[in-house]
Amino acid sequence: MKFSKIYIGLLFGATLMSCSDDETTPSIETPDTYTFTRDGASTVSYSGQSTRIAMNHEFGGALKVETNSEEALLSMYNHQEGEADFSDADLNASDKNLKSKTAASADFYSDNATDAAAIKTQIDTWIGNQHDEVFPRWNDAASAGNAGQIADGTSTRYVSAEGVEYNQVIAKSLIGALLADQILNNYTSTAVLDAGSNIEDNDADVLAEGKTYTNMEHKWDEAYGYVYGGTAEKPSDLLKYIGSVDGNENYTGIADAIEDAFILGRAAIVAKDYTVRDTQAEIIRENISKVIAVRAVHYLQGGKALLESQEYGGAFHDLSEGLGFVYSLQFTRKPNTDSPYFTKTEVEKFYEDILANENGLWSASSTTLDEISNKIVDAFDLVLAEAAL
Amino acid sequence: MKVSRVFLLVFTVFLFSCDTGSDESAGDNFDRGAMLANWADNIIIPAYANYEKELDALVSSVETFTADASESNLVSLRDKWQSAYLAWQWVSMFEIGRAEALSMQSYSNLYPTNPTEIEASITSGDYNLELPSRRDQQGFPAIDYLINGLGSTDADIVAFYTNIQTGSSYKTYLSDIVNRLHSMTTEVVEDWNNGYRDTFVNNDGSSATGAVNKVANDYIYYFEKHLRASKIGIPAGVFSSNSPDPTDVEAFYNSDFSKALYEEALAASEAFFNGQHYGSATKGESFATYLEYLNSIKEGEDLVKLINDQFVTIETTGANLLDDFSEQVETNNTLMLNTYDELQKNVIYFKLDMLQALNIKVDYVDADGD
Numbered sequence: 001m002k003f004s005k006i007y008i009g010l011l012f013g014a015t016l017m018s019c020s021d022d023e024t025t026p027s028i029e030t031p032d033t034y035t036f037t038r039d040g041a042s043t044v045s046y047s048g049q050s051t052r053i054a055m056n057h058e059f060g061g062a063l064k065v066e067t068n069s070e071e072a073l074l075s076m077y078n079h080q081e082g083e084a085d086f087s088d089a090d091l092n093a094s095d096k097n098l099k100s101k102t103a104a105s106a107d108f109y110s111d112n113a114t115d116a117a118a119i120k121t122q123i124d125t126w127i128g129n130q131h132d133e134v135f136p137r138w139n140d141a142a143s144a145g146n147a148g149q150i151a152d153g154t155s156t157r158y159v160s161a162e163g164v165e166y167n168q169v170i171a172k173s174l175i176g177a178l179l180a181d182q183i184l185n186n187y188t189s190t191a192v193l194d195a196g197s198n199i200e201d202n203d204a205d206v207l208a209e210g211k212t213y214t215n216m217e218h219k220w221d222e223a224y225g226y227v228y229g230g231t232a233e234k235p236s237d238l239l240k241y242i243g244s245v246d247g248n249e250n251y252t253g254i255a256d257a258i259e260d261a262f263i264l265g266r267a268a269i270v271a272k273d274y275t276v277r278d279t280q281a282e283i284i285r286e287n288i289s290k291v292i293a294v295r296a297v298h299y300l301q302g303g304k305a306l307l308e309s310q311e312y313g314g315a316f317h318d319l320s321e322g323l324g325f326v327y328s329l330q331f332t333r334k335p336n337t338d339s340p341y342f343t344k345t346e347v348e349k350f351y352e353d354i355l356a357n358e359n360g361l362w363s364a365s366s367t368t369l370d371e372i373s374n375k376i377v378d379a380f381d382l383v384l385a386e387a388a389l
Numbered sequence: 390m391k392v393s394r395v396f397l398l399v400f401t402v403f404l405f406s407c408d409t410g411s412d413e414s415a416g417d418n419f420d421r422g423a424m425l426a427n428w429a430d431n432i433i434i435p436a437y438a439n440y441e442k443e444l445d446a447l448v449s450s451v452e453t454f455t456a457d458a459s460e461s462n463l464v465s466l467r468d469k470w471q472s473a474y475l476a477w478q479w480v481s482m483f484e485i486g487r488a489e490a491l492s493m494q495s496y497s498n499l500y501p502t503n504p505t506e507i508e509a510s511i512t513s514g515d516y517n518l519e520l521p522s523r524r525d526q527q528g529f530p531a532i533d534y535l536i537n538g539l540g541s542t543d544a545d546i547v548a549f550y551t552n553i554q555t556g557s558s559y560k561t562y563l564s565d566i567v568n569r570l571h572s573m574t575t576e577v578v579e580d581w582n583n584g585y586r587d588t589f590v591n592n593d594g595s596s597a598t599g600a601v602n603k604v605a606n607d608y609i610y611y612f613e614k615h616l617r618a619s620k621i622g623i624p625a626g627v628f629s630s631n632s633p634d635p636t637d638v639e640a641f642y643n644s645d646f647s648k649a650l651y652e653e654a655l656a657a658s659e660a661f662f663n664g665q666h667y668g669s670a671t672k673g674e675s676f677a678t679y680l681e682y683l684n685s686i687k688e689g690e691d692l693v694k695l696i697n698d699q700f701v702t703i704e705t706t707g708a709n710l711l712d713d714f715s716e717q718v719e720t721n722n723t724l725m726l727n728t729y730d731e732l733q734k735n736v737i738y739f740k741l742d743m744l745q746a747l748n749i750k751v752d753y754v755d756a757d758g759d
Contacts (some may be wrong), residue, residue, distance in 0.1 A: 139517065139520060139522075140520075141519070141520060141521075149520055149521050149522050150523070151492060151495065151521035153495075154495055154524070154525075155497055156520075156521040156522040158523070245560060307753065313521075
């Protein structure tokens with residue numbers, strides 16, 4: 001316990017120190033907030049990310065309206081410009097959607113269309129399951145082997161025959177498949193930042209056509225937007241869980257570490273210092289990956305405890321969130337590598353193992369939940385009791 | 390968020406203390422059986438008997454009102470609803486045995502209630518009150534809406550029940566939810582009277598499933614969630630970044646009754662801590678006598694005295710609250726927040742100091758609310 005705290009303290013210390021080292025680089029001007037201008041005009045833009053975060057919020061809500069058709073839900077996930085899928089006219093007019101950015105990063109999926117398609121199909125399948133299995137029994141009580149509603153404190157959860165809350169699985173899977181994948185494996189990737197003539201253009205302050213920013217600046221902003229592009233009322237799900245992990249005293253400071261890296265990385269692009277930029281990308285990758293891992297362990301352990309005391313509603317809610325975060329682990333990124341901490345095959349095995357017993361979560365094995373938690377903890381150099389909080 | 394972190398810390402501490410001391414607690418020689426007998430025979434069972442009696446009166450006043458929906462019968466029904474609601478405050482904390490199996494607390498007093506869904510059910514006539522999703526459409530808060538919230542005057546309210554087209558649907562729904570309160574209670578009372586009392590008293594071990602551990606957890610959970618949070622903290626906006634919300638108070642449609650309900654609940658929790666017999670000044674074995682037996686010391690002071698002094702501080706602080714908590718949060722929310730802070734101090738004494746002294750582990754975790 002003690003050792004690991006010191007270790008984590010050191011880690012953060014190291015991160016902070018590397019920041020302050022960079023800040024001493026005289027050529028990089030680092031603002032306190034993510035504010036960058038050129039000739040008095042802001043050069044920061046991430047409207048596409050804000051749009052998708054807003055779409056994701058409405059989509060998440062729609063998964064809990066039992067009168068929605070499967071087609072309507074699939075259309076919200078795979079919106080087409082001009083279709084009236086959302087209540088917000090601006091979203092309907094948008095040419096953006098969620099599905100095309102699911103498992104769609106340059107580093108992981110540009111040469112792996114097979115997995116990219118399978119992951120998109122998996123989300124579609126879960127949407128279909130919510131409609132076909134859970135909606136018809138919306139006004140029935142759930143029991144082992146039967147879908148329906150179940151109490152979780154004062155909340156009511158709607159689960160499948162196996163106790164799975166598909167809307168939670170989908171929401172938490174998209175934190176990895178959409179948000180983390182785009183940030184870690186796409187917009188902070190050199191393949192994207194340095195694409196085409198981006199370096200020459202950024203070096204010479206050649207702006208994107210009709211814009212105030214260079215292409216490279218904009219790519220970095222798009223990564224930033226997937227974390228911070230929501231509103232105060234409807235933040236991105238990733239930002240929400242960065243906050244949760246930061247609220248765990250064992251990881252206090254992780255939110256600042258991520259935000260500082262985004263600011264310094266962007267300042268480094270302005271200063272044309274690509275080494276500092278890439279160092280910040282690694283800090284972002286390490287810490288956002290850690291957020292996903294900590295939440296996966298947190299929910300698996302929380303669900304295990306509730307299941308043992310037969311508080312099924314609370315247990316299923318936690319384990320369903322846990323299943324989603326486990327699925328998201330395939331989109332994490334080990335710093336200084338091109339690999340996730342766990343592969344698609346590995347996380348799918350975890351998912352199956354958790355649901356392997358009769359009636360799935362109703363009889364999920366504590367041993368299995370511990371084994372998977374420990375594998376995650378080991379891969380990320382975490383401490384089980386600390387992450388479980 | 391803050392609370393849950395503190396709590397989890399506590400949880401960890403207890404995990405450790407359990408590793409070393411789980412066998413010793415049974416050896417403290419305190420007569421847990423006598424304490425359980427005092428709780429069952431002098432507090433819980435009499436409080437339920439009184440609550441059931443009040444519900445009998447409520448049921449019959451609803452029958453009178455549905456037979457003759459007059460303003461005077463409405464006034465009488467409201468009076469019975471208030472008496473039963475006060476009696477409920479004395480049993481709400483005992484979510485154990487049959488009451489636990491029924492989730493009685495959440496089916497009896499989940500607020501704010503949901504008028505939209507209630508109206509939809511009245512219109513359709515199609516509702517299953519046993520479903521979790523129907524919990525905010527029944528119990529005392531839903532009755533509150535139906536007898537206080539439908540109109541601004543008694544004549545306006547009565548008009549809903551005398552309406553030729555829809556009046557009978559309103560009557561049916563009102564009867565259904567009052568009867569459900571009553572039938573849950575009958576089930577619980579019968580269970581206590583037909584064997585559960587002995588099961589409870591004989592379950593005097595120190596394991597997590599022992600009756601002392603369960604009651605301690607139920608009691609503290611009740612004090613933290615239902616008394617401190619639901620009655621005071623949530624209306625005062627403690628748990629949201631938004632401003633206080635006058636619609637979150639208990640008995641919102643009769644909101645000048647909200648303080649009376651809070652004070653009743655506070656009195657019940659204080660009485661239970663001290664083992665005070667229901668409806669009497671006599672005291673028996675209790676958390677207080679158990680702690681005195683263990684000679685618990687907190688910073689050189691007696692924990693029982695600290696807790697009881699804090700109860701007095703809570704009462705003094707809350708004494709100046711308006712009868713109407715909706716008005717209170719809109720005119721002087723600071724006083725609500727002060728009351729909350731004083732309640733919180735006893736949460737800490739209970740959850741940290743008392744449970745540590747009794748070597749009991751907290752068995753509930755705060756949900757993160759998503």
